[in-house]
Amino acid sequence: MLVYHLPGTFETREHHLDLLWEAGATGLEERRGLIRAYFNERVELPEDIRDGEWLEEAEQDWQAEFKRTLKPVQAGRVTIVAPWQRQEVPAGQLPLVIEPGMAFGTGHHATTRMAVEALGELDLTGKRVLDVGTGSGVLAIAAALLGAGWTLGVDIDPVTIPIARENAGVNGVTASHVRFEEGTLGLGDLDVLEDAPFDVLVANLYAELHDLLAGEYASHMVAGAPLILTGILTAKLPLVRSALEREDFTDVQVREDGEWALVTARR
Ligand code: SAM
The missing domain is CATH 3.30.70.1170 (Sun protein; domain 3)
Incomplete structure (x- = not known):
């Protein structure tokens, strides 16, 4: 040049x-x-x-530079890597492969990482999990790799669905363990009610939406099921706390990473 x-x-x-x-x-x-x-x-x-x-x-090979600077992300028992980083997963960790840059959810955002960590702390064996706002499918795929019986990942943005399905394929997770559909909660045809209730519900959205959907979360879960919510700016935590209180969730716990928070609760 x-x-x-x-x-x-x-x-x-x-x-x-x-x-x-x-x-x-x-x-x-x-x-x-x-x-x-x-x-x-x-x-x-x-x-x-x-x-x-x-x-x-x-x-300058920008592609090579990008690949060189991207680091694997350890999230509890899971390490999220790009396809070319499979060898970098430490022994004993579950590899979760996500093609970066296609949809939100490479694992590099604190909210994704905290949500994968929180999923890893549950015993998901045989459980039915709902991932609302699945993006790249990362949380649904993590749940499947962590032993969930069946996981449904839904997103309001249809563009994400084939991407999530492709990521599931890359991880060897079959349609009998995870399904991805355009969908949400509380919106007529797009509601996933026919597959409810779920044993675990995880949603990486944003505080205002959690406030709107809190009642829907409750009606889509079995009694006593764990709820994992993130995408919440710490400054907006009061909004989420009061929504959970309004809908009779209990055992509300918060963890933070910089300006981001994750809230767990039970219904
Ligand atoms: N689950 C991934 C993660 O944890 O990295 C992606 C989370 S990304 C922050 C939020 C996703 O939620 C986006 O893909 C967006 O399209 C989707 N979304 C936004 N509003 C939604 C709604 N009302 N119902 C379902 N999905 C929604």
């Missing part, structure tokens, strides 16, 4: 930018007091802009 480094900024050398374009630059960029002009070949430049320097730079 051929780059001409010209001292100055777009502002201080405004009048010289046209000269670079006219000389055949294919792109201009400003970085740390330097104008970088990209060329396909070395050319004779006009006198006013000859105070720069031609440099041959290595092609």
